[in-house]
Amino acid sequence: MKFTYSSGQRPLDGFTLKRGIGRGGFGEVYFAVSDGGKEVALKLVRGDTQIELRGVAQCLNLKHPNLVNLYDLKGDNQGDHWVVMEYIAGEPLNVVLGRHPGGLPRELAREWFLGLARAVAYLHDHGIVHRDLKPANIFLENGTVKVGDYGLSKAIGSSQRTAQTHSVGTVHYMAPEISTGNYGKPVDTYAAGIILYEMLTGHVPFDGESCGEILMKHLTTPPDLSKIPAEYLPIVSKALAKNPSQRYASMAEMARAVEALGTESSRVPAAAPTPPPRAAAAPARSPRPPEPVLVALPAVSRRAQLMELCGSMLLAVLFTGLSSILWTAIKQPNANDVLLEMGRVFFPTVAACWAVLVPSKFWTDRRGDSWLRRFTLLVIGGVVGLGGWWMDGGSLTLPPIEQIPSAGVTEASYFSFYALAFFAMRWWRMTARRRTHRFSFAPILGAGFWGLVLMLLIRPLSNANPGLFVLVLMMTAAIVQLVSPWEQPPAPSAKRLRLRYA
């Protein structure tokens, strides 16, 4: 992701850009510092139309504790327009939701929602419709919820609707009446209802493979409210009514309804053993809509992933070094061969750990391509195997032509052993951020089992100690778990709990 301007540049007089912090259909956002030392966010408005700029100008003098402050609207020498606004260092709601795939604790969801509702109610009171409410535009800083990106999301409202740019993330929060060109306040009420739904359940009510599919669901499919806690059911149901006139008359009214729920409830499994009472306005549940295909929200940015990967790779080297020392101490080889024996465990294990960690980092959010992953790991494992053969002193000289078939036995054995060991197991699961346990012995035993099976079938014959191969696999299984970041997975639903303990 390349930003137009880099750190240190001063495209806007009086401000020095420090770094790019976000981009979207509207343009780019930079963290910048004014000449006086004030930290601000600068939004470069792309494709500026007078409507957009008027929208921003309208919002410049709004003041509310739950709104990101807009300081000024300025133009640069290139003719571009910049919005100078408050810099929020806190996390956006989508990142928080990414950490809570099963939904936020109810009290937390309530606090987020009330902050959002107050900000939107204030905007509505001043005749402004946000039109692009989504978790990525809601932040928490110093305990205060802040709503941003208002005044700029007017592209949808333009007459040239075909030229609009909207991300899938925005489409998830789009009210049905937008299809008829209706962009009134109920649009925000609907989006707030979707956000409340998402905070309570961990996923949006309507999802799909394409924008069209999601929009169609907004128009026609009733939301699945079975996972909504009973006390929130009437609120979410009313907010998500397809007909705008059946929704809350104002955000303030919706906020009051949520506020009235009080603070007594704490988080419990969403689905109660008995079906929750249906509100009169709740749509009929049959036919039950298909289970949504979840598109995981970007909980961790690419930059953060890269940082984590670097840390994991370094830790893998450290842990492998310690394990190799321990192994060598147990084995007690000849004094001359201590380093050699240590190296025979150390290098292949580091290579195997890195070979698992690197691709797994890119597989955090995708599902359903297990075979592709296995095949990739098979190839990577083969390369690790050839590396192991080279490290074990395999000769690179070409054998005489008459020895060709038998001369390749060792290489083939090394290649096959590691390739199949990498293929046999789902190594990426050991590194998954939301694996069941931070560290489990099951994968280590699994690696040992597969190592032994493969050892019996394709024993790398030239190796003096074939057990090293099994050891390398088991150490890899242990170390990749230890060095991979872990987050507590969501509590299983009540249905799954019942099945598990049945």
Added chain:
Amino acid sequence: MRISDWLHLLVFCLLAGGIQASCSAQSPHPKPPKVEKIRIQEKFKGYGLTPKEAEVDAVRRASRWLAENTDFGWSPPPEYLYEKGMVAFDGEPDVKKFDVAEGISKDGTMYVVSMQLTIKESQVPDIQKQAQHQRMKERQKHSLFGLIGAVALIGVVGGYLRLEEATKGYYTRLLRIAAISVLVVIVAGLFVVG
């Protein structure tokens, strides 16, 4: 065929190939030769100011010759050739006068020994094992340098990203310069040491 079928086929081929390789390597049962076969037999001459020096020179020549003219890929140290009884000296050292050796010895005379290097077929596996050991050591050394370089690179990248994040871009340029400098120093250090 679906992609998963192709993958299954590939795995099957690998497994079959591995088993076949394993079997083919296990099948030959080398019987001990009744008559000890000679793999290598070569004569070398050694020169020195003393008989001992001449002997050592001859063994060194044999060692170099083995590295250059055989597929062992290893130059066995003279001690190894002595220890394994692979070298035999023919008679007493001769004393010869050489024009080229006049600056070396007082009168240009040097001792000359004749030596025969004999490597039997039964000694070859041990040489190959020693050669493999030697290669392992060298490759581990190279890999260690490579790993140190990789760890340094990862550490610098990770450190840069973390510091850049922590300082919110205030010191981006400084951090980049520092990161590049550290990398240059490490790479230079590795070249010097390596």
